Amino acid sequence: MATTAISINGSAPGNVFPPFILGSASLALGNKVVIFCTPGGAPAMVKGELEKIQNVKGNPNLLELYNDFIKLGGQVRVCENALAAKDLKKEDFRDGVNICGATTFMGEIQDATITFSF
Secondary structure (H helix, E strand, O other), X not given: OOEEEEEEOOOOXXXXXXXXXXXXXXXXXXXXXXXXXXXXXXXXXXXXXHHHOOOOOOOOOHHHHHHHHHHOOOEEEEEOHHHHHOOOOHHHEOOOEEEEOHHHHHHHOOOEEEEEEO
């Protein structure tokens, strides 16, 4: 099984849609997928925020895409530095999101054959 690593570096729609579209496609091919949100991308993973991102014409519903990604076994990580940098708490994040440091993320993706950053 190949690993796909994707980082989300911002919380604008252009940063959030592609990781979940590509991540879902990679999961459908049988790959392990880990999405890592840097402090810039972390706000998008706060409860209620995906619902605020307007759907872009031609893209699937973002909340449904996220939920399907999690159901398919996709993993979402938020950088622990985002907690202090963005004044967030672990409980602020949606179901399916785990907090970890960069070292943990790098360990999880050290065999990644596909990487993306948005």
